[in-house]
Amino acid sequence: MSVQTKKTKLKKFLAFAPLILLYASTLNEFDFNYLNYKYFSFNFPFILIYYWSLKRSESLGYGSIFIASLFNDVVLGFPIGLSGLTYFIICGFAAYLRNITLRPDMVKDWLFFLLTILVATSINYFLLTTFFSVNVNYYDLTGNIFFTFLLYYLFSYIFDIYQRFVFKEQTND
């Protein structure tokens, strides 16, 4: 097998990486909670879904996001459909930003991400506390939003590099 064919196969595999990461993160919910830092946790699927819906929506299909949301509901013990609604709100915000953006800017994407996760998490919190009488620690949730927002910048940078390598596209940021 030539080196060129091997490279092509590797790139084909890597093209599925966002989807694999999404499933792995919803099944595993990796958020470094085991480090036991007070208030430190972040929501990796939020970052992943927002970034890829904004930059390359075909990488994560809405159907795949819906299946991942079902996994997340089961793993976290949420009512079925709750994570789906949250994820699709994020997709909607990202799609709206994509439609109105002529010249993409990393900082603008980042700030809009804060607005997006504030709205999505608020709806999630409202539904959990109001309809399902589940208590959620408000401070933990605020910490989660804050660190998710901060880490978006870092992950966005990493995903940009990954995109350039795999899809040979220059992101406009």
Next chain:
Amino acid sequence: MATSRDDFVIAIRSAFLKKGNKQRFSLVALIIFSVVLIVLSRINFPAINYLKIGLNEVVYRVSFIVSLPEQQLNRSLIVINNHLNLYNDHDQLKEKFKSLRGKELDNEYLKFENERLRKIIDEYIINTDELVAKVLLDKESPFLRSIILNKGSKDKIRIGMAVLDGPYLVGKVVEVNYATSRVLLISDLNSKIPVILEPGDIQSIMSGSGKNKGQIQYFKTENTLNEKKIVFTSGSGGIFKSGIPIGEFNSGEEIKFFSDLSQLTFVKVVSFNKENN
């Protein structure tokens, strides 16, 4: 002004109603579908419950496999920490061991005396059925503190059974599937356990705090809670038997659990039956 509003409407319509590139579903259709699922979950629609049970069985197993690298990383961190603290831990354990040896004998005597006295006053003796289960998943999300066990209805696990780590209470079973079950940990905000604080015989309710600590709720204000107390289950409500140790209360309203809830690997699932005298 009108133009900018039109632009906004067009962008929203395009984002939510139009199917994107290579997308099979429009966003608004999936949002509506999610809302329908939430409503059906809220009213406990049977089909949704079957869907959930089916998903649970598959997802818990897959999730266990996917979590293995993270669990390995977690275990490595614990091993490193244990090595670093080895000398101090050894000194502390030596001291504890000395005092515990004396207490153990006292304890045995009190246990026999207690059983004898209970029989005299015709109090029932509680018989315990135990089952050891492996922790498949340990989810410490900000939303829910729960663990998934590898035992389910096929192993006669029932909702409400107590879950112990050694002699200490760590939670109760809240969801049972065929081969797995979910345990709500005592640290979860939604966990409410009737407890008794000794010495002092103070009845109260312990609630989780979302962290590895519990909180004392609903106790009479005239009770003084300044000194160190041990928290046991009170047996009120008949869910658990009385006297299962939970944690230590020092001051304020916080309880430090005896068991480290983030390090559970095997637990005992216990049911209590009243044995006739």
